[in-house]
Amino acid sequence: MSDAAAPVIRYERVRKEYDDGTVAVEELDLDVRTHELLALVGPSGCGKSTTLRMANRLVEPTSGRVVVEGEDVAGTDPVELRRRMGYVIQNVGLFPHRTVEQNVATVPHLLGWARDRTRSRVTDLLELVGLAPSTYARRYPHQLSGGERQRVGVARALATDPPVLLMDEPFGAVDPVGRRRLQTEFGRIRRELGTTVLLVTHDIDEAVRLADRVAVFSRGGHLEQLADPVRLLARPATAMVADFVGRGGAVRLLGLGRLERADVVPGDPAAAVGGGAEPAVTSAVALGAPLDEVLGALATAPPGGLRVHDDAGAGVGVVTAESVLTALHRMTDGAHAPAGTGPRR
């Protein structure tokens, strides 16, 4: 296997039984690939955090192996291992006696970065997570809200662009609007930097928005399905997954799909409505718009459809509710099971 294809994190028949006899993970085989964001979802207590924490040796497996960048973690120095892998948790673990700025600069300090470089990096990161440096840099963690603390935790984990990030409910305490913004920003920088991410979340919407692949766990770290978001929503492999994904699967799919040229009916919208006296279409959407947005705009558009324009603003035709449905079918037809749905064996 070439290096490019080698997984960044590999779980090989991993089992974790805690001292009191609780079996958190029975026998897990799972690969996290280079540059991907793999989301781990599942009900409370199914073994997500345990799985994540075995990657940086905060938890030791009872049997089996966890291999990070080709190396069995059992033989690595935990401190060195954690320096290579950013770690963000729900209750952040900020240093209470250090300011926000000092917290974010923790790893740059350890690595001996120059002052100016550290300072400009901290400023960029605080802006990125939506905390104005002039207001927040000198505050202490106890002077922040829970969501603000969490954002500092995200900034701190990103400070040195670690190749691998482990994230456990990293956006959990952030309000819905801030959360969405943070997700979008985070998704953008992750793609830019090519960071490999293992993300634990309760939130299936967050998982399908951010992830390249989603692993659904049931109790005991049992892998119910491993698939890309469209396939997961369109073709849940088991009743448990269908239940977890919920009835909103099709609606969530709309959020992942984009309006393509093939979905557009060429021609003039006024003609489509039968040439009535009323100008049929006043609003418009762009090619490439998310399908949920298109459907939303259709809901308030006059009958006959919605005008579609390209990047340059030139009209290319109309979109109707029917064409949104066709687009949805195109997505789900492309998601034939079972390739990639089952756990790796």
Ligand SMILES: Nc1ncnc2c1ncn2[C@@H]1O[C@H](COP(=O)(O)OP(=O)(O)OP(=O)(O)O)[C@@H](O)[C@H]1O
């Ligand atoms: N230190 C421990 N000792 C004993 N049992 C533990 C320990 N830590 C976790 N467990 C148990 O292991 C199981 C898996 O826990 P884990 O924290 O991995 O779940 P989770 O999927 O992250 O849940 P949540 O979504 O609630 O965070 C649970 O039954 C939990 O009670």
Ligand SMILES: [Mg+2]
């Ligand atoms: Mg957990």
